[in-house]
Amino acid sequence: MFFNSEEFMIFLPIVLLVYFILPKKIRYIWLLISSYYFYMCWNAKYAILLFTSTILTYTSALLIGKFEKTKLKKIVVATCIILNLGILFFFKYFNFAFDTVQSAFSLLNIQLNVPKIDVILPMGISFYIFQALSYTIDVYRGEVKPEKNVLKYALFVSFFPQLVAGPIERSKNLMKQLAEPKDFSFENAREGILLMIWGFFLKIVLADRTAVFVDTIFGDYASYTGWYIVIAAALFLVQVYCDFYGYSVIAMGTAKLMGINLMENFDAPFLSKTVGEFWRRWHISLTTWFKDYVYFPLGGSKKGKFRKHLNKLIVFGLSGLWHGANMTYVTWGLINGVYQIIGDELKPVRDKIVSVLHLNRESAGHVIIKTIVTFCLVAFSLIFFRAASMGDAFEMIKLMFSENNLWIFFDDSLYTCGLDRMNFTVMIVSLFILLFADIMKYRGIVIRDCIIKPDLWVRWLVVVVSIWLVALFGIWGPSYEAASFIYFQF
Numbered sequence: 074m075f076f077n078s079e080e081f082m083i084f085l086p087i088v089l090l091v092y093f094i095l096p097k098k099i100r101y102i103w104l105l106i107s108s109y110y111f112y113m114c115w116n117a118k119y120a121i122l123l124f125t126s127t128i129l130t131y132t133s134a135l136l137i138g139k140f141e142k143t144k145l146k147k148i149v150v151a152t153c154i155i156l157n158l159g160i161l162f163f164f165k166y167f168n169f170a171f172d173t174v175q176s177a178f179s180l181l182n183i184q185l186n187v188p189k190i191d192v193i194l195p196m197g198i199s200f201y202i203f204q205a206l207s208y209t210i211d212v213y214r215g216e217v218k219p220e221k222n223v224l225k226y227a228l229f230v231s232f233f234p235q236l237v238a239g240p241i242e243r244s245k246n247l248m249k250q251l252a253e254p255k256d257f258s259f260e261n262a263r264e265g266i267l268l269m270i271w272g273f274f275l276k277i278v279l280a281d282r283t284a285v286f287v288d289t290i291f292g293d294y295a296s297y298t299g300w301y302i303v304i305a306a307a308l309f310l311v312q313v314y315c316d317f318y319g320y321s322v323i324a325m326g327t328a329k330l331m332g333i334n335l336m337e338n339f340d341a342p343f344l345s346k347t348v349g350e351f352w353r354r355w356h357i358s359l360t361t362w363f364k365d366y367v368y369f370p371l372g373g374s375k376k377g378k379f380r381k382h383l384n385k386l387i388v389f390g391l392s393g394l395w396h397g398a399n400m401t402y403v404t405w406g407l408i409n410g411v412y413q414i415i416g417d418e419l420k421p422v423r424d425k426i427v428s429v430l431h432l433n434r435e436s437a438g439h440v441i442i443k444t445i446v447t448f449c450l451v452a453f454s455l456i457f458f459r460a461a462s463m464g465d466a467f468e469m470i471k472l473m474f475s476e477n478n479l480w481i482f483f484d485d486s487l488y489t490c491g492l493d494r495m496n497f498t499v500m501i502v503s504l505f506i507l508l509f510a511d512i513m514k515y516r517g518i519v520i521r522d523c524i525i526k527p528d529l530w531v532r533w534l535v536v537v538v539s540i541w542l543v544a545l546f547g548i549w550g551p552s553y554e555a556a557s558f559i560y561f562q563f
Contacts, residue, residue, distance in 0.1 A: 074114040076323045077277055084111065088233075089330055093257045100254045101228050108233035112196070115237075119195040122160060127230045129156055130205040134212040134219040134226075150213040157202050164195055169398030197237030199395055203362055205230050208244040210366055217244050225252055234327040238320050240338040240358035247333075255332030263532075267521045268326030270539050271510075275319030277547030279503040282496060283312040289491035291459055294469050299476035301490070302456075302469055309459050310452040311504065314342070317356070341511040346443040348412040351451055359395070363388045382417070386410040396458070401466060405458040412450055499546055 074080045088107045092100055113120045133153035140146040162170070208229070211217045220226040229248045235241075255261070290297050290305035297305075321338035328335045338358050345351035352360055368388045374381040386407060393406020427434060434440075456473075460466035481487055488494045513520055524535050 097254045101225055105224055105228040108231040111233040115196045122195050126157055126202050126205050127227045129153055130209045131223055131226045133209050137212050138219040153209050157206055161202050166398045200239050200241055201230055204241050234324040240321055240336050241362055250333045261329050261332050265326040265329035269323050272319045272322035274543045275315040280312050280315035282500045283308045285491040287312055298472045299478040300481055302473040306452045306456050310455050341515040344515045345447050348447055351447055363392055382414045385413055400463055401457045401460050405454050408454040
């Protein structure tokens with residue numbers, strides 16, 4: 074069941090209606106049932122894994138609380154982490170790991186016949202396991218108390234708006250809100266609807282439209298060279314952003330209808346002036362997870378420059394691996410780690426150049442150049458993220474630099490890459506809308522607040538017209554269908 078499906082448009086009103094009719098003290102049970110139904114619509118049998126991870130982390134937290142002043146709690150938390158990561162490894166990385174081992178032995182002329190296991194990657198497994206583990210680790214650190222009600226805890230792990238693609242919530246934020254349900258509020262409903270409209274615009278108007286162009290180029294990259302690949306790489310970054318940001322905003326809006334606030338997962342990353350800033354603004358729930366539970370435990374930046382750089386490479390390598398069982402993902406992650414290391418090492422040189430040339434780092438020109446360079450660096454790394462193999466990625470990079478075919482911007486060639494002139498124009502206009510919205514957000518201006526200030530009839534007019542335009546330009550287009558969100562595969 075996708076957010077952008079007819080099934081969800083029936084499911085959500087029913088969930089909300091029953092939720093607000095029921096007494097507050099039992100609403101969590103209804104939400105838990107609804108969340109498991111939502112998840113089981115993809116593959117019912119994999120709800121067993123969700124339940125298993127829930128029970129493992131719930132029981133571990135209770136044992137940690139019981140063994141608070143003994144060394145046994147270390148054993149408990151370590152066992153819990155190993156078992157949960159073991160589940161994740163088996164379903165997501167088993168074949169990748171043995172293919173890697175097999176390739177390594179083949180270099181020594183040793184052939185291993187390791188049978189592959191044919192398993193389907195359970196939807197959202199990386200998200201809910203990381204969320205459950207964060208709770209157990211927080212209990213171990215003494216930052217939260219163990220939840221004794223297993224059903225309330227199970228709802229925290231399985232809460233349907235953010236179950237399959239985040240944001241990866243912390244127990245300190247979400248569990249308390251789920252335990253203290255709110256009355257129906259027109260203000261919450263209004264904000265939730267506005268968030269959902271924006272999320273659907275990002276997904277079905279922009280992300281799904283750019284996907285057509287990107288799939289055309291990446292799917293037959295041998296037929297394209299030069300600027301075709303440059304544009305496809307840039308638009309793929311836009312596609313991933315709008316697809317995942319769109320999901321996160323719809324999740325925030327859905328939760329807001331119930332009076333629940335989910336964390337912001339994106340903060341105008343395309344306006345970042347460095348790669349480091351980009352990653353502080355992109356997929357915030359995952360980057361902060363790795364920072365809190367991997368980077369800082371490894372020593373962070375407190376053990377010298379070498380260890381700081383090594384820790385960054387480890388974190389970004391693991392982040393790449395988290396996204397998928399393929400060396401392309403790991404390479405993508407490591408490239409972004411190397412970007413930041415190079416940036417740190419070249420900072421004295423950049424400072425010297427700025428001082429000698431008397432440059433103003435706050436000038437519009439300087440900021441725009443840094444923003445464009447950051448965007449290009451991240452987009453380039455995503456060639457590895459999108460490519461089917463390392464060989465494909467390197468071949469695409471080779472073809473990208475093989476021809477300077479600037480004429481494609483002027484001879485209508487771009488309209489032959491899956492999108493006709495009208496759809497391409499809709500995509501460009503939508504990109505400017507996205508840029509405007511991100512600039513407002515970057516400056517601390519909440520557009521939703523601006524919408525609700527006028528008279529009631531103006532607010533309703535804006536909402537109705539927005540829904541109509543999103544539906545029109547979202548459904549009208551090349552071979553429209555309710556497309557899956559990119560991050561569902563992770």
